[in-house]
Amino acid sequence: MGSSALYSLIEKTKLLFPSLTTRVNALRSTYQTLPRVHRKLLPILSLAVIVLLIIPISDDATNSEDTSNERKSIELTITATQNVANKAGLGQSQTSDSPPPVQIKVLDPENIDGEWRAHVIRKGDSVYRIFRQYDIPSAVLHDLIALRTPARYITQVKPGQIMSFYISTAGKLIQLRISDVDSEAVLFSLREDGSYIYQ
Structure with a gap:
Protein backbone atom coordinates (compact mmCIF):
# COMPACT_ATOMS: atom_id res chain seq x y z
CA MET A 1 0.00 0.00 0.00
CA GLY A 2 2.89 2.28 0.73
CA SER A 3 4.33 1.80 -2.76
CA SER A 4 1.03 2.71 -4.41
CA ALA A 5 0.90 5.96 -2.40
CA LEU A 6 4.46 6.77 -3.50
CA TYR A 7 3.60 5.97 -7.11
CA SER A 8 0.54 8.22 -6.86
CA LEU A 9 2.65 11.04 -5.45
CA ILE A 10 5.18 10.70 -8.30
CA GLU A 11 2.40 10.80 -10.90
CA LYS A 12 0.86 13.92 -9.32
CA THR A 13 4.28 15.59 -9.29
CA LYS A 14 4.70 14.80 -12.99
CA LEU A 15 1.36 16.44 -13.72
CA LEU A 16 2.11 19.54 -11.66
CA PHE A 17 5.64 20.07 -13.01
CA PRO A 18 5.79 18.88 -16.64
CA SER A 19 8.96 20.86 -17.43
CA LEU A 20 10.68 19.28 -14.43
CA THR A 21 9.85 15.79 -15.65
CA THR A 22 11.18 16.54 -19.13
CA ARG A 23 14.41 17.81 -17.61
CA VAL A 24 14.71 14.78 -15.35
CA ASN A 25 14.07 12.47 -18.31
CA ALA A 26 16.69 14.30 -20.39
CA LEU A 27 19.17 14.04 -17.54
CA ARG A 28 18.40 10.32 -17.09
CA SER A 29 18.91 9.62 -20.82
CA THR A 30 22.20 11.54 -20.76
CA TYR A 31 23.31 9.55 -17.72
CA GLN A 32 22.44 6.28 -19.51
CA THR A 33 24.64 7.26 -22.50
CA LEU A 34 27.73 7.63 -20.26
CA PRO A 35 30.24 4.75 -20.16
CA ARG A 36 29.72 2.23 -17.34
CA VAL A 37 32.84 3.36 -15.42
CA HIS A 38 31.68 6.97 -15.47
CA ARG A 39 28.21 6.03 -14.26
CA LYS A 40 29.78 4.27 -11.25
CA LEU A 41 32.23 7.11 -10.45
CA LEU A 42 29.81 10.02 -10.85
CA PRO A 43 27.82 9.40 -7.62
CA ILE A 44 31.04 8.89 -5.63
CA LEU A 45 32.57 12.13 -6.96
CA SER A 46 29.33 14.06 -6.34
CA LEU A 47 29.25 12.82 -2.75
CA ALA A 48 32.93 13.77 -2.27
CA VAL A 49 32.28 17.33 -3.52
CA ILE A 50 29.27 17.75 -1.22
CA VAL A 51 31.29 16.48 1.79
CA LEU A 52 34.16 18.87 0.99
CA LEU A 53 31.74 21.79 0.81
CA ILE A 54 30.21 20.94 4.17
CA ILE A 55 33.39 20.15 6.17
CA PRO A 56 34.69 23.29 8.00
CA ILE A 57 38.17 24.63 7.33
CA SER A 58 40.83 23.30 9.70
CA ASP A 59 42.44 25.51 12.35
CA ASP A 60 45.81 25.52 10.53
CA ALA A 61 44.33 27.40 7.56
CA THR A 62 42.66 30.00 9.82
CA ASN A 63 45.90 30.49 11.77
CA SER A 64 47.80 31.22 8.57
CA GLU A 65 45.14 33.80 7.62
CA ASP A 66 45.43 35.47 11.04
CA THR A 67 49.16 35.96 10.63
CA SER A 68 48.74 37.47 7.17
CA ASN A 69 46.17 39.97 8.48
CA GLU A 70 48.64 41.57 10.88
CA ARG A 71 48.76 45.35 10.81
CA LYS A 72 51.91 46.66 9.20
CA SER A 73 53.15 50.23 9.22
CA ILE A 74 54.35 51.80 5.99
CA GLU A 75 56.36 54.99 5.95
CA LEU A 76 55.12 57.61 3.49
CA THR A 77 57.17 60.47 2.14
CA ILE A 78 55.18 63.42 0.84
CA THR A 79 56.85 66.01 -1.35
CA ALA A 80 55.41 69.36 -2.27
CA THR A 81 54.08 69.55 -5.81
CA GLN A 82 52.91 72.43 -7.93
CA ASN A 83 49.49 72.10 -9.49
CA VAL A 84 48.61 72.92 -13.08
CA ALA A 85 46.92 76.19 -12.13
CA ASN A 86 50.20 77.49 -10.68
CA LYS A 87 52.09 76.45 -13.81
CA ALA A 88 49.63 78.34 -15.98
CA GLY A 89 49.99 81.44 -13.83
CA LEU A 90 46.39 81.46 -12.62
CA GLY A 91 45.93 83.19 -9.26
CA GLN A 92 47.10 80.55 -6.80
CA SER A 93 48.87 81.61 -3.63
CA GLN A 94 52.59 80.91 -3.68
CA THR A 95 54.48 79.14 -0.94
CA SER A 96 58.03 80.11 -0.11
CA ASP A 97 59.57 76.95 -1.59
CA SER A 98 57.62 76.85 -4.86
CA PRO A 99 59.09 78.45 -7.98
CA PRO A 100 57.28 81.38 -9.61
CA PRO A 101 54.78 80.50 -12.36
CA VAL A 102 56.17 80.25 -15.86
CA GLN A 103 55.19 83.22 -18.01
CA ILE A 104 54.63 82.26 -21.64
CA LYS A 105 55.36 85.03 -24.10
CA VAL A 106 52.46 86.36 -26.19
CA LEU A 107 53.23 86.79 -29.89
CA ASP A 108 53.02 90.38 -31.14
Whole structure:
Protein backbone atom coordinates (compact mmCIF):
# COMPACT_ATOMS: atom_id res chain seq x y z
CA MET A 1 0.00 0.00 0.00
CA GLY A 2 2.89 2.28 0.73
CA SER A 3 4.33 1.80 -2.76
CA SER A 4 1.03 2.71 -4.41
CA ALA A 5 0.90 5.96 -2.40
CA LEU A 6 4.46 6.77 -3.50
CA TYR A 7 3.60 5.97 -7.11
CA SER A 8 0.54 8.22 -6.86
CA LEU A 9 2.65 11.04 -5.45
CA ILE A 10 5.18 10.70 -8.30
CA GLU A 11 2.40 10.80 -10.90
CA LYS A 12 0.86 13.92 -9.32
CA THR A 13 4.28 15.59 -9.29
CA LYS A 14 4.70 14.80 -12.99
CA LEU A 15 1.36 16.44 -13.72
CA LEU A 16 2.11 19.54 -11.66
CA PHE A 17 5.64 20.07 -13.01
CA PRO A 18 5.79 18.88 -16.64
CA SER A 19 8.96 20.86 -17.43
CA LEU A 20 10.68 19.28 -14.43
CA THR A 21 9.85 15.79 -15.65
CA THR A 22 11.18 16.54 -19.13
CA ARG A 23 14.41 17.81 -17.61
CA VAL A 24 14.71 14.78 -15.35
CA ASN A 25 14.07 12.47 -18.31
CA ALA A 26 16.69 14.30 -20.39
CA LEU A 27 19.17 14.04 -17.54
CA ARG A 28 18.40 10.32 -17.09
CA SER A 29 18.91 9.62 -20.82
CA THR A 30 22.20 11.54 -20.76
CA TYR A 31 23.31 9.55 -17.72
CA GLN A 32 22.44 6.28 -19.51
CA THR A 33 24.64 7.26 -22.50
CA LEU A 34 27.73 7.63 -20.26
CA PRO A 35 30.24 4.75 -20.16
CA ARG A 36 29.72 2.23 -17.34
CA VAL A 37 32.84 3.36 -15.42
CA HIS A 38 31.68 6.97 -15.47
CA ARG A 39 28.21 6.03 -14.26
CA LYS A 40 29.78 4.27 -11.25
CA LEU A 41 32.23 7.11 -10.45
CA LEU A 42 29.81 10.02 -10.85
CA PRO A 43 27.82 9.40 -7.62
CA ILE A 44 31.04 8.89 -5.63
CA LEU A 45 32.57 12.13 -6.96
CA SER A 46 29.33 14.06 -6.34
CA LEU A 47 29.25 12.82 -2.75
CA ALA A 48 32.93 13.77 -2.27
CA VAL A 49 32.28 17.33 -3.52
CA ILE A 50 29.27 17.75 -1.22
CA VAL A 51 31.29 16.48 1.79
CA LEU A 52 34.16 18.87 0.99
CA LEU A 53 31.74 21.79 0.81
CA ILE A 54 30.21 20.94 4.17
CA ILE A 55 33.39 20.15 6.17
CA PRO A 56 34.69 23.29 8.00
CA ILE A 57 38.17 24.63 7.33
CA SER A 58 40.83 23.30 9.70
CA ASP A 59 42.44 25.51 12.35
CA ASP A 60 45.81 25.52 10.53
CA ALA A 61 44.33 27.40 7.56
CA THR A 62 42.66 30.00 9.82
CA ASN A 63 45.90 30.49 11.77
CA SER A 64 47.80 31.22 8.57
CA GLU A 65 45.14 33.80 7.62
CA ASP A 66 45.43 35.47 11.04
CA THR A 67 49.16 35.96 10.63
CA SER A 68 48.74 37.47 7.17
CA ASN A 69 46.17 39.97 8.48
CA GLU A 70 48.64 41.57 10.88
CA ARG A 71 48.76 45.35 10.81
CA LYS A 72 51.91 46.66 9.20
CA SER A 73 53.15 50.23 9.22
CA ILE A 74 54.35 51.80 5.99
CA GLU A 75 56.36 54.99 5.95
CA LEU A 76 55.12 57.61 3.49
CA THR A 77 57.17 60.47 2.14
CA ILE A 78 55.18 63.42 0.84
CA THR A 79 56.85 66.01 -1.35
CA ALA A 80 55.41 69.36 -2.27
CA THR A 81 54.08 69.55 -5.81
CA GLN A 82 52.91 72.43 -7.93
CA ASN A 83 49.49 72.10 -9.49
CA VAL A 84 48.61 72.92 -13.08
CA ALA A 85 46.92 76.19 -12.13
CA ASN A 86 50.20 77.49 -10.68
CA LYS A 87 52.09 76.45 -13.81
CA ALA A 88 49.63 78.34 -15.98
CA GLY A 89 49.99 81.44 -13.83
CA LEU A 90 46.39 81.46 -12.62
CA GLY A 91 45.93 83.19 -9.26
CA GLN A 92 47.10 80.55 -6.80
CA SER A 93 48.87 81.61 -3.63
CA GLN A 94 52.59 80.91 -3.68
CA THR A 95 54.48 79.14 -0.94
CA SER A 96 58.03 80.11 -0.11
CA ASP A 97 59.57 76.95 -1.59
CA SER A 98 57.62 76.85 -4.86
CA PRO A 99 59.09 78.45 -7.98
CA PRO A 100 57.28 81.38 -9.61
CA PRO A 101 54.78 80.50 -12.36
CA VAL A 102 56.17 80.25 -15.86
CA GLN A 103 55.19 83.22 -18.01
CA ILE A 104 54.63 82.26 -21.64
CA LYS A 105 55.36 85.03 -24.10
CA VAL A 106 52.46 86.36 -26.19
CA LEU A 107 53.23 86.79 -29.89
CA ASP A 108 53.02 90.38 -31.14
CA PRO A 109 51.43 90.92 -34.60
CA GLU A 110 53.82 93.82 -35.26
CA ASN A 111 56.77 91.39 -35.27
CA ILE A 112 55.10 88.77 -37.50
CA ASP A 113 54.45 89.03 -41.24
CA GLY A 114 50.76 88.82 -41.99
CA GLU A 115 47.63 90.87 -42.50
CA TRP A 116 44.46 91.93 -40.72
CA ARG A 117 41.17 90.69 -42.12
CA ALA A 118 37.86 92.01 -40.82
CA HIS A 119 34.41 90.46 -40.94
CA VAL A 120 31.21 92.31 -39.99
CA ILE A 121 28.82 89.82 -38.40
CA ARG A 122 25.43 89.66 -40.06
CA LYS A 123 22.23 88.00 -38.91
CA GLY A 124 22.46 84.23 -39.46
CA ASP A 125 26.29 84.10 -39.45
CA SER A 126 27.86 81.21 -37.55
CA VAL A 127 31.31 81.48 -36.04
CA TYR A 128 32.23 78.11 -37.52
CA ARG A 129 31.46 79.34 -41.06
CA ILE A 130 33.34 82.60 -40.47
CA PHE A 131 36.46 80.73 -39.30
CA ARG A 132 36.19 78.37 -42.26
CA GLN A 133 35.85 81.34 -44.63
CA TYR A 134 39.22 82.65 -43.44
CA ASP A 135 40.83 79.16 -43.53
CA ILE A 136 41.28 79.01 -39.76
CA PRO A 137 41.21 75.38 -38.51
CA SER A 138 38.28 74.33 -36.35
CA ALA A 139 40.77 73.19 -33.68
CA VAL A 140 41.71 76.85 -33.18
CA LEU A 141 38.03 77.74 -32.75
CA HIS A 142 37.66 74.98 -30.16
CA ASP A 143 40.73 76.27 -28.29
CA LEU A 144 39.28 79.79 -28.22
CA ILE A 145 35.87 78.60 -27.02
CA ALA A 146 37.53 76.56 -24.24
CA LEU A 147 39.27 79.62 -22.76
CA ARG A 148 37.91 80.99 -19.50
CA THR A 149 36.42 84.39 -20.22
CA PRO A 150 33.96 86.63 -18.32
CA ALA A 151 31.38 86.13 -21.10
CA ARG A 152 30.98 83.85 -24.11
CA TYR A 153 32.53 86.25 -26.59
CA ILE A 154 33.10 83.65 -29.30
CA THR A 155 29.87 81.67 -29.19
CA GLN A 156 27.49 84.58 -28.55
CA VAL A 157 28.43 87.08 -31.22
CA LYS A 158 25.79 89.59 -32.34
CA PRO A 159 25.05 91.22 -35.70
CA GLY A 160 27.01 94.43 -36.10
CA GLN A 161 30.07 93.20 -34.22
CA ILE A 162 33.37 93.10 -36.09
CA MET A 163 35.70 90.10 -35.93
CA SER A 164 39.22 91.11 -36.92
CA PHE A 165 41.73 88.34 -37.62
CA TYR A 166 45.49 88.84 -37.82
CA ILE A 167 46.66 85.90 -39.90
CA SER A 168 50.35 85.27 -40.50
CA THR A 169 51.77 84.50 -43.94
CA ALA A 170 52.11 80.90 -42.69
CA GLY A 171 48.32 80.83 -42.20
CA LYS A 172 48.26 80.92 -38.38
CA LEU A 173 45.78 83.00 -36.43
CA ILE A 174 47.97 85.32 -34.33
CA GLN A 175 45.30 87.57 -32.89
CA LEU A 176 41.50 87.84 -32.86
CA ARG A 177 39.65 91.01 -31.93
CA ILE A 178 35.92 91.15 -31.42
CA SER A 179 34.77 94.74 -31.27
CA ASP A 180 31.40 96.29 -30.66
CA VAL A 181 30.20 99.82 -31.30
CA ASP A 182 29.43 100.61 -27.66
CA SER A 183 32.00 98.47 -25.81
CA GLU A 184 35.72 97.86 -25.65
CA ALA A 185 37.30 95.30 -27.99
CA VAL A 186 37.93 91.77 -26.73
CA LEU A 187 41.33 90.34 -27.65
CA PHE A 188 42.57 86.76 -28.01
CA SER A 189 46.29 86.23 -28.71
CA LEU A 190 48.52 83.32 -29.66
CA ARG A 191 51.37 82.45 -27.29
CA GLU A 192 54.76 80.93 -28.04
CA ASP A 193 53.66 77.48 -26.89
CA GLY A 194 50.80 77.42 -29.45
CA SER A 195 48.01 78.11 -26.96
CA TYR A 196 45.70 81.11 -26.95
CA ILE A 197 45.08 83.57 -24.16
CA TYR A 198 42.23 86.00 -23.45
CA GLN A 199 43.44 89.55 -22.81
